[in-house]
Amino acid sequence: AQSVTQLGSHVSVSEGALVLLRCNYSSSVPPYLFWYVQYPNQGLQLLLKYTSAATLVKGINGFEAEFKKSETSFHLTKPSAHMSDAAEYFCAVSDTEYGNKLVFGAGTILRVKS
Amino acid sequence: DTAVSQTPKYLVTQMGNDKSIKCEQNLGHDTMYWYKQDSKKFLKIMFSYNNKELIINETVPNRFSPKSPDKAHLNLHINSLELGDSAVYFCASSQRGGSYEQYFGPGTRLTVT
Numbered sequence: 001a002q003s004v005t006q007l008g009s010h011v012s013v014s015e016g017a018l019v020l021l022r023c024n025y026s027s028s029v030p031p032y033l034f035w036y037v038q039y040p041n042q043g044l045q046l047l048l049k050y051t052s053a054a055t056l057v058k059g060i061n062g063f064e065a066e067f068k069k070s071e072t073s074f075h076l077t078k079p080s081a082h083m084s085d086a087a088e089y090f091c092a093v094s095d096t097e098y099g100n101k102l103v104f105g106a107g108t109i110l111r112v113k114s
Numbered sequence: 115d116t117a118v119s120q121t122p123k124y125l126v127t128q129m130g131n132d133k134s135i136k137c138e139q140n141l142g143h144d145t146m147y148w149y150k151q152d153s154k155k156f157l158k159i160m161f162s163y164n165n166k167e168l169i170i171n172e173t174v175p176n177r178f179s180p181k182s183p184d185k186a187h188l189n190l191h192i193n194s195l196e197l198g199d200s201a202v203y204f205c206a207s208s209q210r211g212g213s214y215e216q217y218f219g220p221g222t223r224l225t226v227t
Binding site: 042044049095101 | 118145147149154155156157158159162164169170172204206208210211212213214215216217218219221
């Protein structure tokens with residue numbers, strides 16, 4: 001079965017600094033991978049997805065992620081953090097063994113300091 | 115236009131009661147889902163329907179019964195509510211297939227007292 005591990009439940013960066021949120025996956029088949037963002041008291045919004053095309057995926061709000069098969073990783077980055085990036089970020093892998101479901105990591109809360 | 119909508123947004127009720135949450139999507143998707151987010155923000159699939167057919171039923175107590183009257187609607191009925199059912203319930207929809215992203219509703223925060 002597919003699974004996702006997000007390293008670091010909390011990440012704190014200064015405004016303008018690099019954002020790096022880590023995600024490692026386990027999958028017996030080529031994975032479909034997603035990053036979602038959740039602002040307080042809201043639903044989940046898709047940031048970007050990897051579906052076996054380009055390994056470097058660009059998403060919304062200046063975020064991007066690189067799929068590295070050798071490292072089974074799909075880390076999320078943004079060159080310069082903005083205060084509005086403060087939220088919780090979830091990495092997910094699509095498990096299609098029975099139907100189609102997203103298996104989520106535990107989430108990483110990003111704090112941006114002024 | 116709201117893509118995936120849920121009602122109600124907040125639900126406060128007592129143990130033992132029965133309650134329902136409704137979900138509607140206007141994206142033309144053929145697959146809908148219910149996820150539960152617990153107090154630690156962990157998200158887990160509960161059910162998935164494709165064209166009104168139940169295709170995923172995770173290890174959820176049978177007090178939870180989903181119903182899909184048509185492709186655009188997926189409701190969740192919960193009988194005999196327990197304290198442990200307190201959580202945020204998210205509805206989502208997508209096209210069928212693992213490469214398709216899922217679109218999430220705003221969530222329903224259920225509090226059982």
